[in-house]
Amino acid sequence: MTLANQVVYFSEKEQTFDSIILYMDLDAFFASVEIRENPDLADKPLVVGGNPKTKQGVVSTCNYKARKYGIHSGMPISQALRLCPHLTMVRGSYKLYSDVSKSIMNIVKHYSPTMKVAGNDEAYLDLTEIVSDYEEARRLAVELKDDIFATEHLTCSIGIAPTKILAKIASETDKPDGLVVVKPLDITEFMEPLKITIIPGVGKKSAESFSKKKIYTCGDLAKLPYQLVYQKFGKYGLKTWKLVNGFNTENTENKFVSNERKSISEEKTFFNRHQKWEDIWVQIDSSIDTIIARMRVKNMSFKTITLKIRFKNFETYTRAHSLSSYNISEKLVRTVVQKLLEEFENKKPEDIRLVGIKISNLRKIDNNQKTLTQFF
DNA sequence: TCTGGGGTCCTAGGACCC
DNA sequence: TCTGGGGTCCTAGGACCC
Numbered sequence: 338m339t340l341a342n343q344v345v346y347f348s349e350k351e352q353t354f355d356s357i358i359l360y361m362d363l364d365a366f367f368a369s370v371e372i373r374e375n376p377d378l379a380d381k382p383l384v385v386g387g388n389p390k391t392k393q394g395v396v397s398t399c400n401y402k403a404r405k406y407g408i409h410s411g412m413p414i415s416q417a418l419r420l421c422p423h424l425t426m427v428r429g430s431y432k433l434y435s436d437v438s439k440s441i442m443n444i445v446k447h448y449s450p451t452m453k454v455a456g457n458d459e460a461y462l463d464l465t466e467i468v469s470d471y472e473e474a475r476r477l478a479v480e481l482k483d484d485i486f487a488t489e490h491l492t493c494s495i496g497i498a499p500t501k502i503l504a505k506i507a508s509e510t511d512k513p514d515g516l517v518v519v520k521p522l523d524i525t526e527f528m529e530p531l532k533i534t535i536i537p538g539v540g541k542k543s544a545e546s547f548s549k550k551k552i553y554t555c556g557d558l559a560k561l562p563y564q565l566v567y568q569k570f571g572k573y574g575l576k577t578w579k580l581v582n583g584f585n586t587e588n589t590e591n592k593f594v595s596n597e598r599k600s601i602s603e604e605k606t607f608f609n610r611h612q613k614w615e616d617i618w619v620q621i622d623s624s625i626d627t628i629i630a631r632m633r634v635k636n637m638s639f640k641t642i643t644l645k646i647r648f649k650n651f652e653t654y655t656r657a658h659s660l661s662s663y664n665i666s667e668k669l670v671r672t673v674v675q676k677l678l679e680e681f682e683n684k685k686p687e688d689i690r691l692v693g694i695k696i697s698n699l700r701k702i703d704n705n706q707k708t709l710t711q712f713f
Numbered sequence: 714t715c716t717g718g719g720g721t722c723c724t725a726g727g728a729c730c731c
Numbered sequence: 732t733c734t735g736g737g738g739t740c741c742t743a744g745g746a747c748c749c
Contacts, residue, residue, distance in 0.1 A: 366749095386717075387717080393715095393716095393717090394716090394717055395715090395716065395717050395718095396717095397717080397718095397749090398749090410748095410749075411716085411717085411749095412716090413714065413715050413716050413717095414715095415714070415715065415716095416714055416715070416716090419714080455748095455749085456720095456748085456749050457749075458749075459749080537747085537748070538722090538746085538747065538748085539747090540746060540747050540748085541746085541747090542745090542746060542747085543746080543747090571724095572723090573723080596721095598720090599720080599721070599722095600719090600720070600721085601719090601720095602718090602719065602720075603718085603719080604717085604718060604719080605717095605718090606716095606717065606718085641741085641742095643742095651715090651716070653744085654743085654744095655742085655743060655744075656742085656743085657741080657742055657743080658741095658742095659740085659741060659742085691717090691718095693718090695719095695720095
């Protein structure tokens, strides 16, 4: 299809903003909790994650002192140590983080009944029905920050804007302990100087392809004709173009509907690498156990099983099989995984770096239906 | 340089059906 | 001797997020 035939659709909804959204993000969450528990760490560059003894693994979170050295989430520990040899490392107390997170989300909940928790350390609040304007929203945000600090001694950054994505971007521009409000009429001016990578979803690869067209900031993208953007970067590019030009790219009707879980998975990396097939099967069985247990707690059933294998050269394969109907049997998972694994049985088990199991195509088990079948 | 773990979403090709 | 078109489901891989 040629470009001339392509229809680009701008709806009326995209031109209107009728919501006020607050986004809250806890600052360097895991690292901040560690510092709260052990104040001696406060003045040191600190990372949570990885194995301090073997220096394997990656950075999960780091404090702002560590970020000054160029350290960031996802960076290999060995590289972080090269950037900062006197780095302090802790393994992480994930149960504690989860408890603190729950406590904070409980506080946040008081500020609006329409809330969406997005991970351990972030949440969106719909303030549309709660406040009458952006100034009132700002005052509410200050209150929320004080509330969180008084209870949990942690700081957060807040963005307020007419959509979730803009509120998130707003919060990113003033960290830590920031508060940024972007009103509908200020969107394009606000976006213009920001780096294109500030947009959630624009990662390394997208930034690279944008830079080939001399696009580095949101303003660079905004200036281009949308036809060209669509041609070069496709659907996602066009959506990004609309965003930086101040269009509303969000579906306002169901923006706070909490979505059902789509998959449950577990994967494990072998670090010592002397495993035999037996050891790999021990790991697989244990993963199947936890996954099925989690599925049962959620009262769900599955249709698709996926095996993931990564070799030490980082070559990664996924093999999936879908059943003809929904199922809950762990035995069946094992049988299917066994079949899927056959393809790799001529490989050396010690060359395997990671195995993962995933169930997807999930469906809630209908309790009414269950009781009905008891009668018939 | 060495790359965790739990997720979501997107793309592209192929099978199959009407 | 030339093979439509739309929809749906499945698989594999990859980008990205926290």
